[in-house]
Amino acid sequence: MNAPVLSPPRPSPQARFHRVARFARGLVLAGAALFIVNAVCTWIFPDYAARIITSVIEVKHIGPLTNSTRVMYLLWDIPSLAVILAALFKLWQLFGEYLHSRIFSQRALTSLRGFARWVLVGAVLQPVYRAVLSVIVTWQNGPGKRELAINFSSDDYLVLLLGVVILAISSVMVEAARIAEDNEGFV
Numbered sequence: 001m002n003a004p005v006l007s008p009p010r011p012s013p014q015a016r017f018h019r020v021a022r023f024a025r026g027l028v029l030a031g032a033a034l035f036i037v038n039a040v041c042t043w044i045f046p047d048y049a050a051r052i053i054t055s056v057i058e059v060k061h062i063g064p065l066t067n068s069t070r071v072m073y074l075l076w077d078i079p080s081l082a083v084i085l086a087a088l089f090k091l092w093q094l095f096g097e098y099l100h101s102r103i104f105s106q107r108a109l110t111s112l113r114g115f116a117r118w119v120l121v122g123a124v125l126q127p128v129y130r131a132v133l134s135v136i137v138t139w140q141n142g143p144g145k146r147e148l149a150i151n152f153s154s155d156d157y158l159v160l161l162l163g164v165v166i167l168a169i170s171s172v173m174v175e176a177a178r179i180a181e182d183n184e185g186f187v
Contacts, residue, residue, distance in 0.1 A: 014101060021098040028091045035088075039081050043074050057134045059147045065137070072136045080122075080129050087118035104177040113170040119163035126159070127152050 011019075042049040046065045053062060053073070065073070090111045097108035127150070134149035141147075 018099055018101075021095045024095045025092060025099070028088050028095065032085055032088045035081060035084050039074075039077060042077070043070065046070065049073065053133065053137055057130050057137070057149050058151070059134050059138055059149050061141060061145065061147075062137045063140050066140055069137060069140055072139075073133065076129070076132060076136055080125060083118055083122045083125060087115055087122065090115035090118060104173065104180070109170060109174050109177060112173065113167065116163050116167035116170055119159060119166060123156060123160035123163055126156055 038052070042052055049065055049070060050062060053065075094108055094111035094115060097103070097105050097111065102108055131148060131150045134147050138145065138147040
């Protein structure tokens with residue numbers, strides 16, 4: 001007769017969930033730091049800024065980035081960076097609630113809904129951001145050589161769709177929490 005094989009105990013779902021929440025908070029923190037470092041590097045290193053700009057927009061000719069162009073680029077980058085950081089902050093709050101097992105708390109649901117809204121703001125802002133950026137970096141080219149590049153990519157559509165889906169899911173979760181609270185009152 002063979003002895004039963006004992007498998008090691010599996011961590012509880014709650015322990016796994018806490019591990020995922022900690023990992024997600026680490027990603028949020030790393031992402032925020034990287035976005036801020038990227039913004040600082042675009043100011044300090046003009047060649048890096050030019051590479052970033054050409055990866056974001058498609059224009060025929062970007063001249064050397066003058067100090068005034070770099071200042072305008074930096075100022076124009078602030079709203080986009082603010083939207084990203086606001087969305088990441090909402091995720092930080094959300095996973096903080098999850099870390100304390102408050103999945104359907106008011107703060108968790110508000111944070112999820114806030115994240116969805118910031119994703120939608122970002123999805124709408126990105127095509128405008130790229131269009132204005134194309135004008136900023138080609139303004140020094142002079143009349144007749146300035147460019148306005150307008151594009152809407154499939155990535156923009158997917159981010160917009162993701163924002164709508166997360167907003168819908170958060171609305172369903174708010175309603176589910178309300179129904180659960182009402183039902184709890186009957187018991």
